[in-house]
Amino acid sequence: MTHVQIDRSRPLPAQIVEDVRGRITDSRLAPGDPLPSTRVLARQLGISRGSVVSAYEQLVGEGLLITSPGGTRVDPSLRVPGGPAAAPAPGPRPAPPRGDLKPGEPATGLLTGALWRSAWRAAAARPTAHPAAGSERLRALVAEHVRLTRSVRVEAHDIVITAGARDGLRLVLAARGRRGTLAVEDPGYPSLRHVPRAMGWRLQPVDTRAAGTGPRATPDRHADAILVTPNHQFPTGAQMPAARRFALLEAARRADALIVEDDYDSALRQTHPPLLALDAEGRVAMLGSFSTTLTPALALGYLIVPPLLRERVADLCLPTSGLVQDAVAAYMEADGLRRHTARVRREYRRRRTAFVEIFPEGVPMESGLRAVVPLRAGVGEDGVVARCRAQGLAVEGMSGYWSARGPRAPGIVLGLGTGPLDRLRERLAVLRRTVDGS
Structure with missing residues (x-):
């Protein structure tokens, strides 16, 4: 309300009344909206507080405003023709539906300890913006984490920080530079299939129930990319046998296809090394996430990028929260993640x-x-x-x-x-x- 044009040749309270009334009738102020205190508005307009008090009293008398210990606001029950509906009277809220036994929801009750809170305080004390590819500090920590937990040696420049597995999949498919056929496990994780479909990729289901390395167990030669969860097949949690892993790498070589490996929840179980560890041709991109080990609320993950796609992926990255990155980095440095x-x-x-x-x-x-x-x-x-x-x-x-x-x-x-x-x-x-x- 600081842009009210005060005409000192006219009564000041009347001008404030006209301005507030006009804002209410044309819906610039809605039922329930707060107004500045009389002291604040007087200072903003450079007038006496008494003039503002007088104006507010008149508006209260007209039934446009109400006052309470919490301040002055537009009457929530007010109904202005053509304006938004009045705010409903407060009442008991219906109980939200339970989400018990929801698949994929991690147990986050163990997370909020002193070390976790300390990491967030440290990040909040010095908020920092990072390059789109992610914090150098966090990328180096992720590289060390992958070396220790997945027996894969990568460098910080091989990693980009993402908003989670879906964001990483979007990045690597976009960096591929063309839309084509993506082989996907069947059954498989539904939300990951939504990403390529929305990007215009054609999905080729591959039946993961097939034993051995026959044609039903590997994609055909027309696949341009392959999305797999070799260490956690959805939704059964089965792991891909070694023979099928080598057959998959060979099928990708014959088709000149990119393999996107989702290393979902590998930190929570005894698993084989990832496909990335067997990749001698730079054909595997690996998706990682902090959703299952920490909490999905972070919306934080990482992508290990094949050398041929590294520059293109860097151009397509969107920055993730610097505060979240720094908090997770501080937590990892204090050995909190392990x-x-x-x-x-x-x-x-x-x-x-x-x-x-x-x-x-x-x-x-x-x-x-x-x-x-x-x-x-x-x-x-x-x-x-x-x-x-x-x-x-x-x-x-x-x-x-x-x-x-x-x-x-x-x-x-x-x-x-x-x-x-x-x-x-x-x-x-x-x-x-x-x-x-x-």
């Missing part, structure tokens, strides 16, 4: 045990983030999922992980990371009753 990962792995072992006690027929992933409950033949998967949702269980059906049509066994995919362990047991018992009643 120690936290060890705690989380122990916690997930307890959660897998709880799951197996209630679902002995189930298939828990070693990482503990997901599990699968097979359903009896003839049981309607959609109906079971709907009944689970009605109980506040955010489970998913196995069918959502497939992209190709054909016979498939029905099942329920759930997560073991949400809530404390006692709560997990309670919700697993609810799921047991729901499944048994189907």
Whole structure:
């Protein structure tokens, strides 16, 4: 309101009244909007506070403003013709739907310790903007982290910091320079398939149930790129055998195809070395993320870029939060990531045990983030999922992980990371009753 033109030849309170009234009637001020205090507005306009007090009193009398210990604001119940609807009267909020057993949600309750808070204080004390490819400090720490945990030696310049796995996939496919055919695992992670489809790539499903290294286990020669999760096949958590890994690398060589390896949750389980460790031709790009080891709220990951794409990827990078990068870097430097990962792995072992006690027929992933409950033949998967949702269980059906049509066994995919362990047991018992009643 500082741009009110004060005409000292006219009564000052009347001018303020006219200005505020006009702002309300043309919806520049909406019901519930706050106004400056009388002292602040008087100082901004260079007039006496008494003039502002007089104007506000008149507007209150007209029913346009209300005053309270919290200040002066437009009456929330006011209805202005043609303007926005009045703010609803406060009342009890409906309880939000529960997200129990949601697949992929990590257990974040162990994270908020003194070391984590200290890392964020240090980052906030000196906020820094970083190059689009990411903080040099964090990239060097990620390179060391990958060397120690994945037995792959890379340099900081091989790494770009991303907003997560989907952002990394977007980057590397865009850097490829042309749209084509992307071979994807079937079943596979649905949200990663959305990215290439939105970018105009054609998806070629490859059935991961096939044994050995036959044509159903590897993409055909027309694939331009291959998206795989060799150390965590979705949603079962199976690992790709060594023979199939070498066959995949050979298939990519014959097709001159790029391999995009999603190294999802490898830090939480005993895994084989990544495909990147077997790559002698610079054909593999590897996606990494802090979502499962720390929290998805960070929206932070990394991409290890093949040499031929390094310059192009650097041109396409979008910067991620410098504050988040610095906080994670400080946490890693204090050995927080390694120690936290060890705690989380122990916690997930307890959660897998709880799951197996209630679902002995189930298939828990070693990482503990997901599990699968097979359903009896003839049981309607959609109906079971709907009944689970009605109980506040955010489970998913196995069918959502497939992209190709054909016979498939029905099942329920759930997560073991949400809530404390006692709560997990309670919700697993609810799921047991729901499944048994189907």
